[in-house]
Amino acid sequence: MKTGILLVLHGSRVNEWKEVAINYKDLLKEYFDLVEFGFIEFNEPSLRAATESLVKMGAQEIIAVPLLFAAGAHFYRDIPRLIGVNDNGEVDIEGKKVKVSIARPIGIDKRVAEILKERVEQVIESPRQI
């Protein structure tokens, strides 16, 4: 079963999110063959367009993994709707029915706390004001 990984990002009017998406896609490609990113809002591609790309590249199932810390309204309601998942937990793309699962958000992880600590230390080492 060929699995397509859909990296789900919130998106923003600020362009930096696109760079975040591209870089995390590249990092995930070290682990998985088929990876695409899609945005909940503001940026392109949409979650639906990214899902279609994955299926066209041969994905037989989709696992959406959100770059979000917690499962807010977007998670429960918007992500399945924007991907276009039907009541059977599938998308129908050009006649192909592909199962979609959604992975848990990042949640609490000590590695993230380590990164935050490093960001604080960077300020202490080279202070700058707002």
Next chain:
Amino acid sequence: MKTGILLVLHGSRVNEWKEVAINYKDLLKEYFDLVEFGFIEFNEPSLRAATESLVKMGAQEIIAVPLLFAAGAHFYRDIPRLIGVNDNGEVDIEGKKVKVSIARPIGIDKRVAEILKERVEQVIESPRQI
């Protein structure tokens, strides 16, 4: 110089964000003495209230560290405004002038990609449909 760490979270109408805040605060307390969290919107305490708490607990400078992947409009515009930073890069709290710095967002980090990989693997190991 006693440094107060202000963990900045976006906030959400979904309550899970409060749990994320409390847990990351606890993890950061392993590295720093004075830590508080504040929300950009939807949840309490506000960034201003959290900053005031830190100063009342004895913080002589504040480093705000955002639990955000990229610097969107919130970062550049809203965080300083909501903290109440003046043109000198300080807050004035009950007559105490305290310097405020803002750390870089999380950005691109291989440790985050590892966590995303693990979230995907959790779905593969115990599949569930939406």
